[in-house]
Amino acid sequence: MILRIDDLVKHYGPVRAVDGLSLEIGEGEVLGLVGESGSGKSTVGKCVLRLTEPTAGRIELAGRDITHLSRRAMRPLRRDVHMVFQDPYSSLNPRFTVERIVGEPLLRHKVADRREVSRRVAAMLERVGLRAEMRARHPHELSGGQRQRVGLARALILEPRLVVADEPVSALDVSVQASVLNLITDLQRDMGFSCLFITHDLSVVEFLADRVAVMYLGKIVESGPTAEIFAGPRHPYTQALLSAAPVPDPVRQRERRRIVLGGDVPSPLDPPSGCRFHTRCPLAFDRCRAEEPALLGEGHPAACHLVTADSVPDAAAPPKR
Numbered sequence: 597m598i599l600r601i602d603d604l605v606k607h608y609g610p611v612r613a614v615d616g617l618s619l620e621i622g623e624g625e626v627l628g629l630v631g632e633s634g635s636g637k638s639t640v641g642k643c644v645l646r647l648t649e650p651t652a653g654r655i656e657l658a659g660r661d662i663t664h665l666s667r668r669a670m671r672p673l674r675r676d677v678h679m680v681f682q683d684p685y686s687s688l689n690p691r692f693t694v695e696r697i698v699g700e701p702l703l704r705h706k707v708a709d710r711r712e713v714s715r716r717v718a719a720m721l722e723r724v725g726l727r728a729e730m731r732a733r734h735p736h737e738l739s740g741g742q743r744q745r746v747g748l749a750r751a752l753i754l755e756p757r758l759v760v761a762d763e764p765v766s767a768l769d770v771s772v773q774a775s776v777l778n779l780i781t782d783l784q785r786d787m788g789f790s791c792l793f794i795t796h797d798l799s800v801v802e803f804l805a806d807r808v809a810v811m812y813l814g815k816i817v818e819s820g821p822t823a824e825i826f827a828g829p830r831h832p833y834t835q836a837l838l839s840a841a842p843v844p845d846p847v848r849q850r851e852r853r854r855i856v857l858g859g860d861v862p863s864p865l866d867p868p869s870g871c872r873f874h875t876r877c878p879l880a881f882d883r884c885r886a887e888e889p890a891l892l893g894e895g896h897p898a899a900c901h902l903v904t905a906d907s908v909p910d911a912a913a914p915p916k917r
């Protein structure tokens with residue numbers, strides 16, 4: 597197990613960004629963490645990288661408890677875990693050359709001298725589909741897609757065991773999103789790193805993730821193997837997200853019944869009582885407002901009062917009232 601998160605809580609003052617979340621990622625496994633903006637998914641990534649201090653719970657990286665490690669004690673572990681950010685524009689220092697940006701982790705961890713850095717940066721750039729000449733460029737001389745490739749090269753140059761990718765393609769033009777996603781998939785297969793892939797777009801993880809965890813207002817509402825989630829989503833929220841995702845097959849698209857959710861995601865300042873999804877769920881009933889459903893079910897758990905060992909609700913066919 598490369599990452600194990602137990603009952604993670606992160607509150608920013610009164611904002612309950614993450615409110616009791618557990619997940620695991622195995623060696624070489626890709627977990628897609630999916631949720632709308634405000635669901636707390638980025639906060640989970642930041643806690644794993646120790647960019648923010650968890651309020652409660654436990655985070656283990658490669659068997660080591662890192663929940664409350666000091667910056668100094670965390671430093672050697674930073675070789676093992678790297679982050680790819682959403683916005684390649686702001687995450688790369690504009691004053692530095694590509695060589696300095698990509699090579700910096702090698703120098704910081706003292707694994708290469710200057711000449712060696714230049715050679716290794718060229719090799720890494722090639723792996724992400726960029727020419728060695730790019731080393732002398734600055735971020736503003738690159739396209740968005742090239743910048744995100746530079747971000748990937750920087751994250752991967754130390755061959756980390758875990759990569760946390762937070763919306764790595766959502767700031768890019770649609771036309772380059774697919775190529776960057778394919779690149780991440782290829783690199784993951786070649787290099788074998790584990791990945792926590794954070795996205796608001798369920799369809800993005802279909803071809804990339806081994807398992808998917810769906811987040812709503814600071815909690816996981818469903819998780820399981822990607823193929824199972826896509827073939828048979830159990831939680832009404834997952835069903836709604838999937839019904840809104842485009843499918844390549846127009847026949848399937850027509851057959852699929854769109855589930856339209858009312859309202860916006862409620863504020864994490866004051867999450868709804870009972871099931872946090874009850875204010876938007878087409879199937880909500882009295883019990884949902886009073887009692888919080890537990891995340892139950894071996895291998896493919898869901899947190900909904902209507903999910904049982906032998907039945908799954910259908911949010912596209914709510915009962916007439």
Ligand code: SF4
Pocket residue numbers: 831832833871872873874875877878879880881884889899900901902
């Ligand atoms: Fe909907 Fe109730 Fe299930 Fe929550 S517990 S998802 S409100 S049916």
Ligand code: MG
Pocket residue numbers: 633637638
């Ligand atoms: Mg975010």
